[in-house]
Amino acid sequence: MTDNSQNSQASLAEIHYPFAEVESRWQQHWEEEQTFATPVAPGADKYYVLEMFPYPSGRLHMGHCRVYSIGDALARFLRMNGKKVLHPMGFDAFGLPAENAAILHKVHPSQWTERCIDDMKAQFKMMGFSLDWDREAVTCRPDYYHWNQWLFLKMMERGLVYKKAAAINWCVSCNTVLANEQVEQGACWRCKNPVEVKNLEQWFFKITDYAEQLLADLDKLNDWPESVKTMQRNWIGRSEGAVVRFKLLPKEFAPGMPVDDAQTSQLPDVEIFTTRPDTLFGVTFMVFAPEHPRVTELVEGTPRDAEVKAYVQKAKQEDRFLRTAADREKEGCFIGRYAVNPLNGDVVPIYIANFVLMEYGTGAIMAVPAHDQRDFEFATKYDIPVRMVIAPPDDADAIAGSDEARAQASAALKAAYVEPGVMVGSGAFNGRPSEEAKGAIAEYLEERGFGKRTIQFKLRDWLISRQRFWGTPIPIVYCPACGTVPVAESDLPIRLPENAVFSGSGNPLAAVDEFVNAKCPKCAGPARRETDTMDTFVDSSWYFLRYCDPHNTSLPFSRENGDAWMAVDQYIGGIEHAILHLLYARFFTKVLRDLGLVDCDEPFERLLAQGMVTNTFVDKATGQNAVDENGLLKYAKMSKSLGNGVDPIDIIKRYGADTARLFILFASPAEKELEWNENGVDGCSRFLNRVWRLALMLEPQVRKVLSTGENLSDGVSAGAADEATREMIFMTHRTLQRVAVEIGERHHFNTAIAAVMEFQNALYSYVTKSGEAADPKVTTFALRVLLLSLFPFAPHIASELWRVSGFTGRLDDQRYPAHNPSALVRSEVEVVLQVNGKIRSKIMVSAEATDEQLREAALADEKVQATLAGREPKKVIVVKGRLVNLVG
């Protein structure tokens, strides 16, 4: 414990607070006292603060420090406001790094991971985060992944799990398949290496069953950043339109020949999806995706057979991400077959082309070159007619003109007209607005059995198989007699073997005979176990629910405990998970709700997407710090490759955890980038030292005031004598109010800290300038407020000064006081005087002054009179207590 008598002998200026000793002592205290244990029976006051759990790399980095500092400030503040806070932590512990380490260091991924977790937990504790470690969830432990497997089986029962062969994304470097969401610009989200297309049989979760809900419920998420919601909307990609059936003409058909209805009705129709039924009269050709399964059958035995198959081959070989890039030139070939437009009986040729995707809609399109830019480019290249059927609303000639004139206009088009307009050349629909015709034509088709209104999504099912060891084993057995059989619930968990060999080639799981050889759950005959493991995003899709009931051995969590804490009131994490994790977690929550496990539609009520931590970096070419064209230092995300990372542990050792936390929260708003700046860190350290010295300076008088045992007044009723004291009381309550609003309502930690700093400055000048005249009761209350408002950001120093100053109880148990509104009422206020909107003067007036009095006072002001120069103002605007504007 610090000996204060020693301090008083040294010059105050020499004192720097002993953060290392103070911080470790409080951390130990918190652990021993289990200060952060989650309250039981939370009821209506529950508040669930959650930060995205980390991958246990073994080293805490600055990005982690930022998320957890944000969450911790909130958690501590909410506890002070009487909330029953759940603030848990765990580890997203499956994944490739541990497996790679296993290959490199010949250590089992489990040992490696557990060691990293121990290291990271120690580092977490050094930051002083108020986490309930008793609820820790570690996804790589059987007591967690047991429930991944259980949920897999439950989802299977509901038809939400299936296995199918599909063209999938294969990451060569990670040696595994990836889900659609996990491919970014043709590259693996994790290792950034290019992704290949393979055809494999894989396990999928039927997330598309929930597409409509996942989209619609985004509207409920009022406290999510607009950008994240937009990204999810785009990813789900809902389009309304119609599936339209075109009659296929026989192989022998050639243009000019009569269409034999009896013959065509024998052939299977060609189905296309369109969002533009209004352009149906403008169809001049159709296009299939090259890999469309019907293409082979359509050309079989025709003269074009070889040519078409050669093109299909070529298209299949081309890199898929190059082929489907938006700027790729459109190309394809005619397949020699024709179809009939159901609306007008037109015969149109069928092509295959690189720009049509098999995975979307029906894998075939109707092409309307006049009104779709892609179709237009293709038609131009292959000399296919362009037929305008929608005229710009202001183009009277096109609307009223003859067919010939329109044909000429069509031929002259330089680009597709994609805007809404007026229907032309469309028979009975002519003259109607195209937006209205969309529905009318779809209805017309539906009535005659030529089509059906439908909704398409871009969202695909979630591919969850991974050909890797370090993940949750998929609880499936392949039996030669019974086929694909789910493992019995009572046999869970299917554990990862301890004796796998990590050679670096192939999935080690497949090489462990004891694992692979299984008994069929149905017939008890010999069977083979599935050796694929689950995508690690499965683990993180429901961990927030496990925290609600972490020790449950019979269920992933009980309904009672889930309902007691869910939804997460405030979720905090990086924007990089805007689609991946946040979409999967929303999907899981809805599935769990439908399984009757929890009563909650959306997992995360409020979302705070925190910005990256950046730093200056050395330009490898010049060997100097990278600068922009103006010579200003450039900042980039802290990373290994740029060598610009700052180790949080190093900062803790040099400045202490409180300084690190304070700087991280002060330097920038939470959702923006944080530019690392050593000088800024220094500034925060100086501030905490000033608080320390101020508290030591006040300690004798504070102890004296506290020793009277009187109830510490909030200063208001005291009716302070002098101006400085009244101002001090005002500042104290104003700070209480500002900090509460900034943290509690706006989550603006930077301005909350600025308010605390201002308050510290004010208290310091009050006690130094007033000297003996300073009211000890007022300073005692002010110090109390200073420590309370500092506590969420810098809990160690605040706790220590609370104790040292002689305040009773633990700071952890204190309530954050409500400000007293009457303390914020001032008898005199400064009013700004404007003439024609320009500030000319400022005057002090009674806060109660009426509009008329303010007007009089303004007109009486010398400077105002000088500016008006005798003119009479035409109009006077009075904003009570703030300003008077004289217009004249």
Added chain:
RNA sequence: GCCGGAGUGGCGGAAUGGCAGACGCAGAGGACUCAAAAUCCUCCGAGGUCACACUCGUGUGGGUUCGAAUCCCACCUCCGGCACCA
């Protein structure tokens, strides 16, 4: 190309219709010291002035308003996301 966000001192940033630049950093001057560090005090948008006064100033141009960093329109720049989804 489409969608989303942002442009404010030397720097990070405050102010969401009413005093632009809170708070912090950097910088300048001073006090303490033999000196330095630490600490404390003062100044710190630009022009202008001995000092005031005054003028200009929130990416650019227009608009609404008594009054605009803030609201509306157009444009420019930067950041992020998506990208032939029919």
